[in-house]
Amino acid sequence: MGSSSDAIAQFTAVSCLPDNIAVEWLKLYDNDIDKTTNAFFDDPDALQKHSQNTWNESQFHTDRTNNPGQPPWAPRQLTLAEQEEADMQKAMALSTSQFLPAQETGVTAAEKPYFGPVRHEYHDTKNWIMTTSKATAKEILLNPEPKDRQRQPDTPAFLRPSPAGHRLPGLVKVLHAIPAAREALLSRECLKAKYEHHNEWWDGVPIQSPQVIHGEEDHDTPPQEIIHEGQRLIAFLDDTERAYGSAEALTALPGLRDCTEDCTIKEFPALWYDAALRHTPAAPLNHIFQSTGARARGEYFESEDITVLDLEIHQQLFEPGQTLYDALDSLLWPNRDGSDPEEIFLEKVADVLVIRVFRGDVTAKSLDIKVPAVWYSDRYRRSSQPRIHQMLADKVAIKDEIDELEARKQRASAFKSSRQSDKPVEVNHLLQTAQQHFIKGSDYFAMTNGIASTETEQEGPKSEAYRRIAEELKVLSERVAARLQAFEESRDKAREKLRELSKLFTEPSDIPGETPHDKYTLRGVCAEPETVYVQERSKPDDEDEVLIDAPAADHWQWWRLSYDAHAAQPTSCNKVREIEVLKAVRDGPPSAILVYASEQAMSVENKELPPQLKSFVQTDNLAFAAELASSDHQSPPPDNEDPNSSSTPLPSYNDINNQQFSPPPTAGRDKSYDEYIP
Numbered sequence: 135m136g137s138s139s140d141a142i143a144q145f146t147a148v149s150c151l152p153d154n155i156a157v158e159w160l161k162l163y164d165n166d167i168d169k170t171t172n173a174f175f176d177d178p179d180a181l182q183k184h185s186q187n188t189w190n191e192s193q194f195h196t197d198r199t200n201n202p203g204q205p206p207w208a209p210r211q212l213t214l215a216e217q218e219e220a221d222m223q224k225a226m227a228l229s230t231s232q233f234l235p236a237q238e239t240g241v242t243a244a245e246k247p248y249f250g251p252v253r254h255e256y257h258d259t260k261n262w263i264m265t266t267s268k269a270t271a272k273e274i275l276l277n278p279e280p281k282d283r284q285r286q287p288d289t290p291a292f293l294r295p296s297p298a299g300h301r302l303p304g305l306v307k308v309l310h311a312i313p314a315a316r317e318a319l320l321s322r323e324c325l326k327a328k329y330e331h332h333n334e335w336w337d338g339v340p341i342q343s344p345q346v347i348h349g350e351e352d353h354d355t356p357p358q359e360i361i362h363e364g365q366r367l368i369a370f371l372d373d374t375e376r377a378y379g380s381a382e383a384l385t386a387l388p389g390l391r392d393c394t395e396d397c398t399i400k401e402f403p404a405l406w407y408d409a410a411l412r413h414t415p416a417a418p419l420n421h422i423f424q425s426t427g428a429r430a431r432g433e434y435f436e437s438e439d440i441t442v443l444d445l446e447i448h449q450q451l452f453e454p455g456q457t458l459y460d461a462l463d464s465l466l467w468p469n470r471d472g473s474d475p476e477e478i479f480l481e482k483v484a485d486v487l488v489i490r491v492f493r494g495d496v497t498a499k500s501l502d503i504k505v506p507a508v509w510y511s512d513r514y515r516r517s518s519q520p521r522i523h524q525m526l527a528d529k530v531a532i533k534d535e536i537d538e539l540e541a542r543k544q545r546a547s548a549f550k551s552s553r554q555s556d557k558p559v560e561v562n563h564l565l566q567t568a569q570q571h572f573i574k575g576s577d578y579f580a581m582t583n584g585i586a587s588t589e590t591e592q593e594g595p596k597s598e599a600y601r602r603i604a605e606e607l608k609v610l611s612e613r614v615a616a617r618l619q620a621f622e623e624s625r626d627k628a629r630e631k632l633r634e635l636s637k638l639f640t641e642p643s644d645i646p647g648e649t650p651h652d653k654y655t656l657r658g659v660c661a662e663p664e665t666v667y668v669q670e671r672s673k674p675d676d677e678d679e680v681l682i683d684a685p686a687a688d689h690w691q692w693w694r695l696s697y698d699a700h701a702a703q704p705t706s707c708n709k710v711r712e713i714e715v716l717k718a719v720r721d722g723p724p725s726a727i728l729v730y731a732s733e734q735a736m737s738v739e740n741k742e743l744p745p746q747l748k749s750f751v752q753t754d755n756l757a758f759a760a761e762l763a764s765s766d767h768q769s770p771p772p773d774n775e776d777p778n779s780s781s782t783p784l785p786s787y788n789d790i791n792n793q794q795f796s797p798p799p800t801a802g803r804d805k806s807y808d809e810y811i812p
Contacts, residue, residue, distance in 0.1 A: 304666035308658025314735035318419035338382025369747035492725035510650035513639035576600035660727035
C-alpha cells in the first residue's frame with residue numbers, strides 16, 4: 135500500500151525532507167504519520183540504519199543493471215544530492231533541540247505517574263506529556279532593548295543577579311571597587327596574549343578557549359581559566375558601555391557550576407587562590423583574601439586558613455541590639471569566662487575580608503544586628519588576648535550582677551501564694567487594690583457613723599482604723615516602687631558598663647593601650663541577590679561638596695545597584711547614604727555578605743588595564759555599538775536624515791585584535807578636589 139499524498143505532505147512539512155525520502159520513512163512505519171514523526175525526531179538516522187540491515191530486492195536489480203561492479207548484497211547508497219539534503223535536514227532537526235534540556239516522558243493515564251524510557255512499542259500520543267530531566271528550574275532573564283541597557287554617564291556598571299539565586303555577581307562587583315582586590319583579580323603576571331571574545335559573553339555565554347591535550351590528561355577546563363574569566367569581568371566593569379553584564383560564564387567553570395546558592399561565595403576565592411598559587415606563586419597579592427584562624431594552649435598550636443568567614447548567629451546566643459563584634463565574640467569565644475588559658479584568635483586577617491553572616495533561626499525575618507561602617511581587627515589579634523581574657527572575665531561578672539538584680543526585682547515585684555495553681559501577682563497591683571479597698575471602707579464608715587453629726591465631729595473608730603491602714607499601704611507601695619526603681623537603675627548602670635566594656639578595641643579610646651590601629655572600612659554589602667550596595671570612587675556632585683571634603687584625597691560614594699527582571703526598566707543605579715546601607719543590613723534578609731577592606735587595600739594605585747584586556751572590552755563595546763545601530767535601523771529614520779546614506783563601517787573583531795599595542799603610560803595621580811574646579 136502506497137503512502138497517501140496527505141501523509142507525505144504532512145511529514146515533509148514537519149521534517150523538511152524531499153518527497154522521495156519522506157515516502158521511504160512512511161513505508162518504514164506503515165504510513166502512520168504519528169509514529170513516523172516521533173521516530174524521525176527520536177533518531178534522524180533510523181532510515182539509514184534500517185536500509186543497511188534490510189534486504190532490498192529493488193536494490194538488487196538496480197545494482198545488477200546499473201552498477202555491475204557493486205555486489206548485490208551491498209546496501210543502497212544515496213546519491214550525492216540526496217546525501218547532502220539528508221545531512222542538511224539532520225543538522226536542522228538537531229539544531230532545533232541543541233540548547234534544550236534533555237526530555238523525559240510519562241504516562242498520564244496510569245494509576246501511578248511514571249517518568250522514564252518508553253516501555254511499550256506504541257503509546258497513544260494524547261496520553262503523553264514532556265518533562266525536563268532535572269527537578270530544578272532555572273529562570274531565564276530577558277534583556278531589554280539595547281538603548282535601555284546602555285550605561286549612563288558617571289554611573290557604575292554592575293553584574294546582574296544569577297538566575298540560580300546566589301550572590302557571586304554582587305561580590306565580584308564589590309571586589310572590583312576595592313583597588314587591591316581589583317589589582318589581584320587582574321593578575322597581571324598571568325595575562326593571555328589575546329583574549330577570545332563572544333558577542334553574547336556579556337549575557338553569560340562562556341568563551342571556549344582552545345586547549346592542547348596530551349595523552350590521558352584531564353580534559354576539564356584548566357585552572358587558570360578562573361583567573362582569565364575574572365580578568366574579563368574586571369576589565370568589563372572598568373570600561374564597558376553596557377549598563378550591566380553577567381557572571382554566568384564564571385559560574386559555568388569547573389568547581390563552581392555545581393555550587394548552590396552561597397556555596398559560590400566560598401568556592402570562588404578559594405579556587406582563585408589555588409589557581410594563583412599554581413601559576414603565579416610569587417605574586418604579592420595572592421593572599422589578599424586569606425585569613426588564618428588559630429588555637430593555642432601552651433606549646434600546642436593549630437591554625438586554619440579562611441577565605442570567607444562564616445558567621446552564624448545562634449538563636450540561644452542572640453540578643454536584641456547585638457553588634458557584629460558581639461556575633462564574632464560568640465563565634466570565637468562561646469561561653470568563655472576568661473579563666474580558660476586556651477587562646478583563640480585570628481593570626482592573620484585578610485586585607486579584603488569577606489564575611490557571610492546569617493541567623494541560625496529559620497523563623498528569623500531579618501538579620502537584626504548592628505554592622506559598623508568601620509571595623510577594627512585588633513580585638514581578635516593574639517597580641518590583644520591578655521586584655522581580651524580580662525574583658526571576658528569582667529563581662530561574665532557583670533552579667534552575673536545583672537542576673538542577680540533581675541532575680542531580686544522579680545522577687546520584690548511579684549507575689550505567689552503557697553498554692554501551686556495560683557499565678558504570681560504583681561505586688562504593686564496587690565497593694566494598690568488593698569489600699570483602694572480600705573479607702574472605700576473608711577469613707578463608708580465615716581458616712582454611717584456621722585449621719586446626725588456635723589463635719590467637725592469625730593469619725594467612728596472603724597473609719598479611723600481603715601484610713602490608717604490605707605495610709606500605711608500607700609507608704610509600703612511607695613517603698614516597693616522605689617526599691618524596684620533602684621533595681622532598674624542598678625541594672626541599667628550594669629548594662630551600660632557592659633556596653634562600654636564591649637567597646638574594647640572597637641573605637642578610638644583615651645585609655646592608653648586600648649586604641650585600635652588595624653582599621654577596616656565597609657566597602658560593600660550583598661543582602662539580596664537582586665541588590666548590591668557598593669562604594670565607588672567618584673567625583674563630587676557639586677562645588678559645595680568639593681569645598682566641604684577638600685582635605686580628602688578621594689571621594690567615595692555609596693551606590694545601590696539593583697536588577698528587577700520583571701520591571702519595565704530592570705536596572706536601577708541610585709546614590710544612597712551610609713546610614714541607609716547600615717539600616718538595609720539590619721532590617722534586610724536574615725543573611726548578608728559583608729566586605730571589609732584594610733587601609734592598605736584601599737591605598738593601592740588604580741592602574742590602567744593591560745592592552746590585551748583593553749582590546750577585549752573595546753571589542754565588546756563595538757559589538758554593543760552594532761546592537762545599538764541595528765536597533766536604531768529598525769526604527770524609521772528622522773525626516774532630515776537620508777535612509778540610504780552610508781556611514782563609516784565599524785572595525786571588526788580581527789581588526790582590533792591585530793593592532794599593535796604599546797605599553798600603557800604610567801598612571802598619574804588622581805586629581806585633587808581643587809583641580810576639579812576650573
